[in-house]
Amino acid sequence: ANLEGRYIGRSDPPLCEQGRAQLRELAAGCEYPSVQRVYTSPLLRARQTAEMIYPSQEQETVDKLRELDFGDFEGRTAAELEHDQAFRAWIAAPPSARTPNGESGAEAVAYIFAQMMEQRMTDAAVVTHGTLIMNLLAAMGLPQRSLLRWNTQPGAGYTLLLTPQMWMRDHKFEVYGQIPLRRV
Numbered sequence: 001a002n003l004e005g006r007y008i009g010r011s012d013p014p015l016c017e018q019g020r021a022q023l024r025e026l027a028a029g030c031e032y033p034s035v036q037r038v039y040t041s042p043l044l045r046a047r048q049t050a051e052m053i054y055p056s057q058e059q060e061t062v063d064k065l066r067e068l069d070f071g072d073f074e075g076r077t078a079a080e081l082e083h084d085q086a087f088r089a090w091i092a093a094p095p096s097a098r099t100p101n102g103e104s105g106a107e108a109v110a111y112i113f114a115q116m117m118e119q120r121m122t123d124a125a126v127v128t129h130g131t132l133i134m135n136l137l138a139a140m141g142l143p144q145r146s147l148l149r150w151n152t153q154p155g156a157g158y159t160l161l162l163t164p165q166m167w168m169r170d171h172k173f174e175v176y177g178q179i180p181l182r183r184v
Contacts, residue, residue, distance in 0.1 A: 005077045009131070015048040019154055023052045026155045029179035033159065035125040039112050039121070041065040042077065048154065050127035057125075064111060067129035085136040086169040108173075111138055117164050133157065141175045149180075 001008040003018060008042040015023075036175040038057045043066055051060050073081060073090075081087035090099050109126070116124055130152060137158065152158070162173040 001075070005069040005079070006075055007073045007077075007131075009067045009074055009129075011074065012043050013045060014065060015045045015052075017129040019045070019049070020052065023049060023155045026180055027052070030125075030182055032125070032180045033123065035123045036121045038125045038127065040127040041067065041129060041132075043067060046127050046129060047181075053065075053127065053155065054125060059127075064110060065126065065132065067132050068099070068135065070131075073099050109140070111160060113167055113173075116162075137175060140172050141171050143175070152178075 002009065003016065020110060035054070038054045038059045040046050042060045042061045042063055044127075046065070046067075046096070047059060047061070050057075054103050083093050087097075091176060112124065112126060115121070131151060134150045135145050138145065138147040140166065141150065141158075141160075150158075151161050153181045157179050158175050159177040159179055161176055166172055
């Protein structure tokens with residue numbers, strides 16, 4: 001469905017062979033940061049991605065990391081929706097906006113950050129879905145950017161810096177790099 005550009009929020013297909021090949025290629029030429037814990041969406045494609053990126057790490061499944069429910073847009077492509085007024089309004093709306101009969105995802109990371117502060121963890125990986133990543137970074141990331149400027153490819157993402165003071169005061173975090181890192 002990703003290869004076809006379909007919105008596949010709550011649908012639960014496995015990671016396709018092209019996705020597996022892309023992750024193997026990334027792992028061969030890149031390096032993912034070491035982490036103390038791996039949090040992942042309960043959806044199969046995210047769990048399979050986490051297993052490939054962090055094969056020796058135990059995963060903690062977090063239901064709130066599930067891809068957004070695309071509601072009326074589920075299973076459809078942007079091309080199929082380009083003349084749909086509700087779709088155009090959703091694309092132009094703030095990151096916290098819900099799709100018709102769907103949901104937003106701005107609350108998803110609070111559990112992980114609270115757990116990290118409570119357990120004094122300094123490094124964690126979150127393996128989740130593109131639209132959720134884009135929404136969270138647009139809503140809480142610094143520097144502030146529009147939703148579409150936070151787009152990332154499968155197997156790639158961002159490193160975040162979070163201090164308890166920044167989180168408690170603003171519910172924001174600093175985005176300071178992209179991952180994986182290319183090996184030299």
